[in-house]
Amino acid sequence: MSYRYLPMTDADQEDMLATIGVENKEELFEDVNGTIRLQRPLNLQPALTEMELVKEFEQLAAKNTTMKTTPSFLGAGVYHHFIPSVVSHVTSRSEFYTAYTPYQPEMSQGELQAIFEFQTMVCELTGMEIANSSMYDGHTALAEAAVMACGQYKMKRQKLLISAGVHPEARDVVKTQAKGPGLTVEEVAVTSGATNEEALKQVLNEEVAAVIVQYPNFFGTIEDLRQLKEQAEQAGAMFIVKSNPLALGMLTPPGEFGADIVVGDTQPFGIAAQYGGPHCGYFATTKKLMRKVPGRLVGQTVDEDGRRGFVLTLQAREQHIRRDKATSNICSNQALNALASSVAMAALGKQGVKEMAYQSLQKAHYAKRKLQEAGCKLPYEGPVFHEFVVELGQPVKKVNELLFEKGFIGGFDLGQIDASRNEEMLVCVTEMRTKEEIDAFAEAIGGILS
Incomplete structure (x- = not known):
């Protein structure tokens, strides 16, 4: 051979x-x-x-820098969080690992129950009434929410207002998706790190189908959802919120502010950073909108003997294969990653999720203070969760190169999305960072700046 x-x-x-x-x-x-x-x-x-090939790949892999050995302060949508070991044990089981779409409920009760539990926990976190069985990622979930909002007005309202505080990649996905049905996407400026409410007020009118914000936003600031919702409601527009689900372990959920649709990415729960994907998007909304929800919904019922059971519900399979009848182009879901998030949330429990969120918040604020002492400027004063922006006074790219030499993965260079901000760094601190690592990071930056 x-x-x-x-x-x-x-x-x-x-x-x-x-x-x-x-x-x-x-x-x-x-x-x-x-x-x-x-x-x-x-x-x-x-x-x-x-044997030779395995050895060569092991040598190549050894050249990689990983967050297991190098403290990372990089976030911007993909985060380094604790993953309980039970997650990989459950997701590696063959009945989950190789499962396909559970069209035959009598053969797929385990898969359907796992998805049902995912939906339930998403609803509890977001304060919404119903959630689907996951989507590709948070960005595509947001795009689907935007198109669905316009569909609620039978496309009579074809304008979407999206805050510049929404993740730039998510904004790009929304703009791309909007081209199909011919929707208009207009950005609302950010001032002092948060959506400019006066600017939003100026552009809200009867043509707007939805106002879209992020909570916390891309710059780490916690938006005032109550005020933003009131403005959207006065114009008769829907209110869509893209949210980090871990932050909702500490923050008031968007559902309590009257959000119509809440979407996001469950990557913080049980899904490793893994080069930026794959992830698992979630989509939560109200019962009023449940028949328009993209993707799948798993419902709980009882069989003829009164035993608890689960089925795909409200939407026939034809919804996903007949273009003229479908409400979305989404015809699959991230079942395995949704399972990973479900197992992680179940293993952590209510108190564990809250503790992860609390530690992330406390450590981020500690890091913020230490970096300020090291010579960094803080351009925004608003409340943050676990990310914040610092001004370095020199190009972030060069600072990150020097930080890497000192054994750190620095924050996100905002110059990548806006050339005029090449001296601003988006720093992320999660529960994985220790006090010693934060102190050493601040000291390293202080040394570079001086």
């Missing part, structure tokens, strides 16, 4: 050629014009044995 990784042997090749009726591969391809055929062997290194 020439190559360990391929199931086809030389003898297999000879048998196939004989069956076709040609003597060799050259004869097989002789009808292909010689001018477009490569007339030399591929420029590839000799094949390695399995």
Whole structure:
């Protein structure tokens, strides 16, 4: 056998050629014009044995910097949080790991129950009445919410107002999704780190289908949802909130402020950073809107013997395969990652989620004070959860390079989204960072700035 990784042997090749009726591969391809055929062997290194290949990959992997060994202060939508070990044990079970969409409830009770529990916990965190069985990620969930809001007005309202405090990548996804039905997306400026309420008031009118904000927003500031909701309501527009679910372990949930739709990403619960994906989006709303919800809903019922059971409900399978009848292009869900988040939330429990959120908040505020003492300026005074912006007085890119040499992963360079902000860093501090790491990080930045 020439190559360990391929199931086809030389003898297999000879048998196939004989069956076709040609003597060799050259004869097989002789009808292909010689001018477009490569007339030399591929420029590839000799094949390695399995043992040699494993060793080479291990050597390459050892060059990676990971958050397990290097303190990270990088957030901006993907966060380093504690993941209970039970998560991987449950998600690695074959009945979950290889499960497909549970169309046959009698064969999929375990999968359906796991999704139902996910929906339930999302509702508890967000203060909403109903949640779907997950979406691709928080950004696509927001785009679906925006289009659904316009659909509620039968597309008579075709304008969306989105705060510049919403994650820039999420704003891009919303704008892309809006092109299909021909919707208009207008950004509302941010002042002092929060949505400018006066600017919002100026552009709100009967053409606006929804006002979209993030809580806490991309810059870490906690938006005043009560005031924003009142403005949206006065104009007859829906109120959509994109929220970090862990923050809701400490903050008043958007549902209590009257949000119509709450979306986000459950990555903080049980899903590793893993190069930025895959993640798991959640979509929560009111009972009034439940028949318009994209994706799937799992309901609880009883069988003919009175035993508890679970089924896909309210939406027939045809919803997801008939374009003219569908309310969304979403036809799948992140069941495995939703399971990971469910297991993580269940393992942590109500108090554990609150403790994670509390530690993240307290450590972020401690880091904020230490960085200010180290010479950083704080451009915003508003309340924050676990992210905040600091001004360094020099390019963040260079500071991050020096921090990396000192053994730290620095914060997000806001110059990547706005060239005029290349001296501003978005710093994230979660429960994973220790006091010693925060002190050393602040000291390192202080040394660089001085």
